[in-house]
Structure formats: C-alpha cells, structure tokens
Amino acid sequence: MRLTKFSDYALRALVFAASTNRLATIEETADIYAISRAHLKKVVMILTHAGFLKGVRGRLGGYTLARPPEEINLGAVLRATEADFQLVECFGPGNECRISRTCRLAGIANEALAAFVSTFDRYTLADVLVRHDHFLGPAAEKQPVRGPYLPTAGEAA
Amino acid sequence: MRLTKFSDYALRALVFAASTNRLATIEETADIYAISRAHLKKVVMILTHAGFLKGVRGRLGGYTLARPPEEINLGAVLRATEADFQLVECFGPGNECRISRTCRLAGIANEALAAFVSTFDRYTLADVLVRHDHFLGPAAEKQPVRGPYLPTAGEAA
Numbered sequence: 001m002r003l004t005k006f007s008d009y010a011l012r013a014l015v016f017a018a019s020t021n022r023l024a025t026i027e028e029t030a031d032i033y034a035i036s037r038a039h040l041k042k043v044v045m046i047l048t049h050a051g052f053l054k055g056v057r058g059r060l061g062g063y064t065l066a067r068p069p070e071e072i073n074l075g076a077v078l079r080a081t082e083a084d085f086q087l088v089e090c091f092g093p094g095n096e097c098r099i100s101r102t103c104r105l106a107g108i109a110n111e112a113l114a115a116f117v118s119t120f121d122r123y124t125l126a127d128v129l130v131r132h133d134h135f136l137g138p139a140a141e142k143q144p145v146r147g148p149y150l151p152t153a154g155e156a157a
Numbered sequence: 158m159r160l161t162k163f164s165d166y167a168l169r170a171l172v173f174a175a176s177t178n179r180l181a182t183i184e185e186t187a188d189i190y191a192i193s194r195a196h197l198k199k200v201v202m203i204l205t206h207a208g209f210l211k212g213v214r215g216r217l218g219g220y221t222l223a224r225p226p227e228e229i230n231l232g233a234v235l236r237a238t239e240a241d242f243q244l245v246e247c248f249g250p251g252n253e254c255r256i257s258r259t260c261r262l263a264g265i266a267n268e269a270l271a272a273f274v275s276t277f278d279r280y281t282l283a284d285v286l287v288r289h290d291h292f293l294g295p296a297a298e299k300q301p302v303r304g305p306y307l308p309t310a311g312e313a314a
Contacts, residue, residue, distance in 0.1 A: 108284075113307065
C-alpha cells in the first residue's frame with residue numbers, strides 16, 4: 001500500500017513553499033528533493049488549480065502558498081492529489097467480484113480508509129513546517145528511513 | 158492508494174474457504190472471483206505458510222482454513238500479505254529526501270497507517286463470512302461498486 005508519488009510530491013512542495021518567504025521555483029524544489037521536474041510541474045499545477053498554491057509568472061516568477069499554512073488541511077490536499085482510493089477490486093468501476101452485494105470486507109476497507117484519511121484531516125500545513133535552513137547544505141546520499149511503523153498485532157484490541 | 162492484488166485475493170480466498178465445509182480448490186476459487194489462477198496459487202501458498210490455510214494433496218485435494226474463522230485476524234492477514242506499506246519515499250530504503258530528519262509528515266503518515274491497519278485488527282474472518290449460495294449461480298458482468306467512501310472533509314474535526 002502506497003500513496004501515489006503525486007501525493008508525496010504535493011505534500012513536499014507545500015512544505016517547501018511554506019518554509020520560505022519568497023517565491024519557490026519548480027527547478028529548486030525538484031533539485032532539493034531530487035525528484036522529477038516534469039512530474040513536479042504537474043503537481044504544482046494541480047495544487048494551484050485546487051487553490052493551495054498560487055503562481056507568479058515571469059522571469060522572477062515562481063509559486064507560493066495561496067493561503068496561510070493553518071488553512072491548508074492535509075486531508076484536503078490528499079483528496080485533491082490522490083488519483084483514487086481503489087483499495088480493492090470492488091472499489092473500482094470494473095468490479096467483477098461475485099459476492100459484492102453481501103461481502104462485508106468492503107465495509108471494513110471503507111472504515112479503514114476513513115480512519116486513514118481522517119488522520120490527515122486532523123492536521124494542517126502549519127503542523128508540519130520545516131525550518132528553511134533544513135533544506136540547505138549538500139544532499140546526503142543516505143537519509144534515515146522514517147517508517148512504516150505498524151502497530152503490533154492486537155494492539156488495537 | 159491501493160492494497161496489492163495479493164492482499165485483495167488473500168482476503169477473498171479466505172472468505173471462500175470459510176464459506177464451504179469441504180476442500181476448496183485453486184481452480185474453482187479463481188473461477189468464482191474471475192482472477193488469475195497463477196496469482197491465486199501464490200496467494201494460497203503464502204496463506205498456508207503463514208498458518209491461515211492448510212492444504213490437502215492429491216486428486217481430491219484442496220485447501221481449507223487452518224484455524225477457526227474467529228482465530229483468523231484480518232489485520233494479521235494484511236501484515237502477512239501486503240508486501241510493503243511504503244506510503245511515501247521516506248518509508249523506503251532508497252530515501253533521498255533532504256528533510257527526513259526533521260519533517261513531521263512521516264509521523265502523520267505513520268499515524269494514518271496505524272489507524273488503517275488497526276481497523277483490520279478489530280475484525281476476524283468470522284465477521285465477514287458469506288453464505289455459500291452467494292458464490293453460486295451465473296457471474297454477473299456488472300457488480301455494484303462498494304467504495305471508496307471517504308469521510309467528508311473536516312468530519313473528524
């Protein structure tokens with residue numbers, strides 16, 4: 001289970017834009033995160049269209065937050081960027097599963113999905129600001145792995 | 158965001174095995190769900206290895222639950238079948254994200270993942286049994302779509 005790169009890059013573009021008090025550019029953002037410029041360009045376009053970023057055209061142009069960070073809800077970002085939440089076959093248009101009408105797995109999958117997205121709903125960009133100087137300096141080849149940390153089985157029970 | 162087909166098929170193979178009081182075969186399970194036999198074969202192998210299914214060899218062989226359905230926790234199944242939960246780049250071994258040490262998105266992603274898996278932890282196969290006759294009869298081309306149902310933004314707040 002993964003988020004799309006699109007969502008990953010969107011969250012990171014917002015974190016970078018929020019960390020600087022001048023316009024950010026696609027080029028520097030892509031360089032900082034070592035990600036594709038072409039891909040990031042599309043991400044910034046969608047985030048602008050969705051009202052999270054605003055662009056300034058021209059030679060000295062770039063993008064910046066369209067609203068204060070505390071008004072950018074992370075769940076709302078995910079809804080705008082994640083292409084689908086088709087966890088299982090019966091969440092998609094081509095569903096052929098014979099027990100779709102009565103199977104209760106779909107209900108559990110929906111409940112799990114709601115728990116997932118609701119977690120992001122509880123945070124805004126203001127909760128995840130990163131100090132601008134943390135983006136500076138030479139890129140390290142190796143970065144610490146930050147997850148996934150699964151709860152121990154039965155912890156919820 | 159999707160679960161792997163592997164997890165999807167695993168859950169369905171277990172639901173089918175639990176619904177019948179005789180041995181199930183790969184062939185009939187694959188036919189019933191209109192899924193790949195080769196793929197399902199691997200799924201059944203992993204579920205057997207993980208102690209959820211047990212196989213009986215021979216011409217009249219097949220597979221059946223290795224334990225009562227109420228002892229097969231759905232979160233445990235997901236842990237055994239989902240290859241990775243690499244939601245974002247910094248959850249993977251090749252992480253190059255420069256702000257990995259201080260970024261708080263990783264914490265939120267871990268929290269969301271825990272909420273997701275913990276939902277499955279609250280259910281066992283006994284909660285999702287399907288009456289055997291629901292598997293019978295001609296396959297319909299079109300089945301109802303059962304999700305995803307996302308909570309409305311801000312519902313959690």
